[in-house]
Amino acid sequence: MKFSFVLISALCAILGTQAQGQRLKMTPERPYIGDTVNLLYHPDSALLATGKPIKGAVYIYDTLYHWHAVDLQMKATDSGYTFTVPLTSDNGLWAFKFRAGAAVDNAHDTGYILMGSVPGRQWKAAYAGYGTLRASRYDLGIPQYYTDFQVSDSAMFFWMGQEIGYWRAGRVFIWPYVKARAMMEGQAGLNPDSSEIIHKAANYMIKAPNLTSKDLYTLALIFDKYIHNKGVADSLYKVSGPITQKKADYKAIQAAKTPEERLALSEKFVKDYTPDPEMDALAGIDYTRGVYMNIFAVSIAKKDTSVLARHINTAPFSMLTFAYYKMVEIPYGDWKTMPAKEAYPFSQRIMDKVAYLKANKPAEFYYYTPSEFVEYLDDAFKYDYITHASILKETGCEKEALPMVLKLQDEWNYTNATLNQLEASLLEKAGDKKKLDEVLHNSVRMNQASTQIIDLLKKEYLNTHKDTEGFDAYLNSMKDAHTMELLREHVQAGIMNREAVPFEMKDLNGKTVSLAAQKGKIVILDFWATWCAPCKAAMPGMQMAQEHFKKDTNVVFYFVDTQERDPAYKEKVAKFIKDKKYPFQVLFDNGDEYYSKYAKLIQTSGIPFKVVIDGKGNIRFAQTGYMGSPSGLADEIEMMISLAK
Structure with a gap:
């Protein structure tokens, strides 16, 4: 009876996907291990609408219980896209996904899944693969395969039980098996520590021969967290190998009270211990957030740029994006305090590492196919590539910069x-x-x-x-007419009618400017600060908007300097405006007196913050932030002013 239920479930998983528009057909319809399956894929309309190339991926779960992600070699035909997949005996489950640009077809979140089988039964790893893939919160499957779909803990317990029962895989899956059972019993209002099934699983495992460090540590966690037998748990922790001390040292990092102490302990940790993904996951050790983030954040704050050279070959990938942002993007791109010549060594070192990773995918990214991983890297660095190309240009490397920019434009x-x-x-x-x-x-x-x-x-x-x-x-x-229409709709959706806060502020020449004196005029306030990179980046667009209304005496622009930290901020502001040759009338906020009043009135925060006030003294529009397009910002402000009139 058990075999019948599982076999029917497996066939439904395949046939159900075929019924959805007949998008994925396979021959033979019920393949067995040893067969080569011929598949025909009809693209989803959402994929076709992108105009991008259709790509396919297959995620394979092998009989050693590891996932492999492979790009499908598909051939376009008049009938669709064809490809073959050999069902070799060293694999137990195949899950397919198709994409074009950002559009993805995974059978509307039901999955294109093929469970390996032989006549009369499912093959090894088929049950476990089916369970782990569909319960991504257990961190054992392909995290990006489904968008929102999740099976219940009871379903996960069932599939783990099937694999353990038929293929004696208790050592591999005892942790998710016990965890799922505990969740089930907790949801039913029962106490997991008295669960007969959990006790039976733990006692069976503890008597098994040749237990590894992972086995012992897993058992320690089960007795500690679910059975609540501290004596047995402690004895197992003691014999489980270096992971116990590693966990203690990791906790010491998190308990450190000063940045210097966290840095020293983190540096020692990466020197003393090699990452072990499976054991680290069990122990709750996060190398990225809990260790390397301390090293990079504290070192960069101390202006120790050698951190990049010391750790670039061992740090997790996310530290590269963090380092680029902190060491290149902010000082060179945002603050303009680092010249291109100085930024180049850091930028080029990170770009070289990214190029290396594209050809040598780290094991931690097992869930990406090679092409998916390249796309992931490119997306993570899409803005940094532009910054690097700018650095190349400024350092005289135009021959390297131009091909890079042309390639980027294909995407942007x-x-x-x-x-x-x-x-x-x-x-x-x-x-x-x-x-x-x-x-x-x-x-x-x-x-x-x-x-x-x-x-x-x-x-x-x-x-x-x-x-x-x-x-x-x-x-x-x-x-583009459609782009402009979307902008108009966006602007019109933000129209308001609130009484403006009266103000009196002094300009660069010490002259007092008041809202009361502007009666009958459209007044634009742009709150900014010299330390605010987006504020300064938006100024060319504001200059374009101001230029558009230069002959209209009933439209006035005021650039309100606010929230400054430097005691000599007035001189700093005057120099900035002069150096940039901006034709702006700058007003000085009293600390952040008027910014705070306007922000509270609009219920917003952050700068740049722009306010459009009509001739009757009412706020008609307010906007926070900058989206990066000077011409787009100018058009947006122009539309606001026209509507305010």
């Missing part, structure tokens, strides 16, 4: 103003006018144009026109 498709500007400057220097024109026009089309790009287009416009009288209309004619 002119939706990033910084990349567009970088490509335009490289093409201009290379003398590629045809490609430059393409970049200029597409940047405006996607409303991701910088002031430099607008200036280049203005220069081009003047080649065929006597003046710039019709230039704004020319620019607007290039913009």
Whole structure:
């Protein structure tokens, strides 16, 4: 009876996916271990709509209970995409997934799953693979295979029990088996420590011969956490090997009271212990957050840049993105305090490591196929690649920067103003006018144009026109209608009508400016600070908006400097505005007096913070943050002002 239920479940898992639009068909329909299966895939409409290449992946669970992720070699035909999969005896389960760009087809979160079998029974690893794949919270399957689907703890207990019962896999799966049972009993209002099944599993395991350190530590956890027999648990901890001391040293890091102590203990920890993913997971040891984050965060805060060279070959991947952000993006890209020549060694070292990882996928990323892993890396570094290309350009490496930028544009498709500007400057220097024109026009089309790009287009416009009288209309004619309509809808959705806070602030010359004196005018307040990178990044777009209304005396822009920390901030502000040649009227907040009042009124926080006040003294729009496009910001502000009128 047990075999019948499992076999029917397995067949439903396959046949159910075929019934969903007949997207995945296989021959033979009921394959066995030893067969080679021919599969035909009809892409989901969502995948076809992307216009991107259709790609496939298969996640294989082998009979040693390890996952392998493989890119499918699919052939496009008039009928769909064909490929073959040999059902070898060293594997027990195959799960398929298809994607195109960001769209994914996993049978609407039910899965394309093939459980290995022989006549009359399921093959080794089929039960366990089916359970672990569908209960991702146990961290034993493919974490990104499903989006929201999860089976219950009782289902997980059943599938683990099947594998243990039929294939004597108790040593491998006793922990998830006991954990699932404990969860079941807890949900039923029972006390897991009196569970006959949990006691039986633990006692059976403890009598097994040749127990490994992992076996002993797992048993210690079961007696400690679920059976609550501290005496047996402690005795097992003592004989379970170095993991007990490793856990104690890890706890000492978390208990450290000073950054210096955390750094010293973390450095010693990575020197004394080699990562062991399975044992570390059982012991709750997180090398990324609990160890390496201390090393990198504290070292970088102490301006010890040698941390990158010391640990780049052993640190988890996420530390590379963290290090790039802290050591390159902030000082070079945001604060502009690090010149490109100084940023280059750090940026290039990390980029070299990323290139190495693309060709040598770490074992910790077992759940990605090689191509998926490359896509994952590229997505994690999508903004950093632009920064690195900028560093290459500034250090005279245009020949390396231009191919990199052209490749990035294939992915970004002119939706990033910084990349567009970088490509335009490289093409201009290379003398590629045809490609430059393409970049200029597409940047405006996607409303991701910088002031430099607008200036280049203005220069081009003047080649065929006597003046710039019709230039704004020319620019607007290039913009994508759908993009602009979405922007209008976004702006209109934010309209409000709240009485503005009266203010009196002094400008750079010590002259007092008040809201009361601006009656009948549209007033735009832009709250910013010299330490705020997004504030300064948004200023070219605000300059474009101000330029648009330069002949309109009923529209006034005030750039309110707020929340400054430097005692000499007024001199710092004056120098910044002068160096950048911004035609802005700057007002000084009293600490953050008016910023706080406006932020409280709008119920928001953070800068840059822009407020549009109508001629009657009412707030009509308020916006926090900056999305990165000067031309997009200018259009947004212009729409707000027009509606406020």
